[in-house]
Amino acid sequence: MNQLPDWMYHAIEESSTCQFASTTVRDIPVALPVFLNHFDPDTGTLIISSPARMKRVENVRQRPKVAILFSPVGIGPEEPKHVLLVQGLAEVDDTNLMSGWKRYFAGWARRQPSARESLARMEQVVPGYTQRALIRVRPTRFLGWPDGNFQQSPEVVEVNQ
Amino acid sequence: MIDWTEELFMQIEAFSRVALSYPGIDGYPVVLPLPLVFDRDKRYFILPIPHQRPVPASEEQVSLTLLHYDEQMKSERYLVLYGHLTETGNEWIFTPSHVVLPRWGRRA
Numbered sequence: 039m040n041q042l043p044d045w046m047y048h049a050i051e052e053s054s055t056c057q058f059a060s061t062t063v064r065d066i067p068v069a070l071p072v073f074l075n076h077f078d079p080d081t082g083t084l085i086i087s088s089p090a091r092m093k094r095v096e097n098v099r100q101r102p103k104v105a106i107l108f109s110p111v112g113i114g115p116e117e118p119k120h121v122l123l124v125q126g127l128a129e130v131d132d133t134n135l136m137s138g139w140k141r142y143f144a145g146w147a148r149r150q151p152s153a154r155e156s157l158a159r160m161e162q163v164v165p166g167y168t169q170r171a172l173i174r175v176r177p178t179r180f181l182g183w184p185d186g187n188f189q190q191s192p193e194v195v196e197v198n199q
Numbered sequence: 200m201i202d203w204t205e206e207l208f209m210q211i212e213a214f215s216r217v218a219l220s221y222p223g224i225d226g227y228p229v230v231l232p233l234p235l236v237f238d239r240d241k242r243y244f245i246l247p248i249p250h251q252r253p254v255p256a257s258e259e260q261v262s263l264t265l266l267h268y269d270e271q272m273k274s275e276r277y278l279v280l281y282g283h284l285t286e287t288g289n290e291w292i293f294t295p296s297h298v299v300l301p302r303w304g305r306r307a
Contacts, residue, residue: 055275057218057264059228067220067228068262071275105220109232111268111275112215125227150273178227181253186232188249 039082039177040195046182049108049122050077050084054149057107058086058173060097060128069107070094073149075142075172082177082197084124087139087146087170095130095171104128104175110186119186126177126197139170201298203242210278211237214265219246219293221255221284229253235265244293248286258284263293 057069076085084106088094098104108122131138147153160167180195201207216235223229231252236245244263255261265278282295 066260069220069230105228107230191251
């Protein structure tokens with residue numbers, strides 16, 4: 039993959055939540071907050087996990103063009119203001135719903151430490167919460183606005199597939 | 200149709216920012232973070248149009264995700280609205296037509 043500007047790596051690695059957009063059956067993109075589980079800086083692949091029952095999973099199967107937005111969530115003035123939109127092709131890995139996602143759980147728990155304790159409770163409240171598919175995103179394009187300045191043209195990195 | 204109850208108004212006004220999603224011309228979703236400005240009387244959202252943004256392929260196939268970061272839980276609350284955009288000078292008007300309450304297994 040092409041080298042990204044340093045700030046783009048930081049925007050991904052230092053993110054807390056991000057917005058994952060898939061496209062519904064009515065062809066409407068919809069973005070929901072997720073925790074990034076893993077980012078491979080060499081290949082650019084991003085991985086999230088999602089309860090297999092969520093419509094997001096079927097959306098990705100049927101319409102694999104997706105986007106992930108990294109932007110400030112409002113945790114304080116020291117938070118970087120960078121905005122990074124990653125567009126890419128996603129695939130669903132549902133071969134091991136019980137534990138396949140656990141290989142990448144450390145990345146999620148780093149962003150949400152309470153997840154280690156809350157998983158069991160979430161499974162009780164939301165049956166199927168821990169039956170999770172992996173969604174792997176191979177980026178096709180990175181569009182970034184350093185410091186969130188939309189008055190400037192985005193820095194664009196196209197990825198050769 | 201949306202049932203504009205006082206409870207819904209209060210829910211909307213409790214969020215702090217939005218993510219606007221629309222299809223780009225190459226079929227990839229575009230998601231932009233924008234400030235939340237809601238006109239309670241007109242029941243629409245006023246969004247500043249970023250000067251440099253990917254062009255929408257459609258102003259009808261649009262959704263708006265209202266977001267609020269919960270510092271204690273280290274997670275985000277959200278509410279999704281479907282609707283359409285109208286461009287008026289430097290602003291988009293997002294008029295919602297459908298609201299999705301974040302209940303497990305319902306939508307998205």
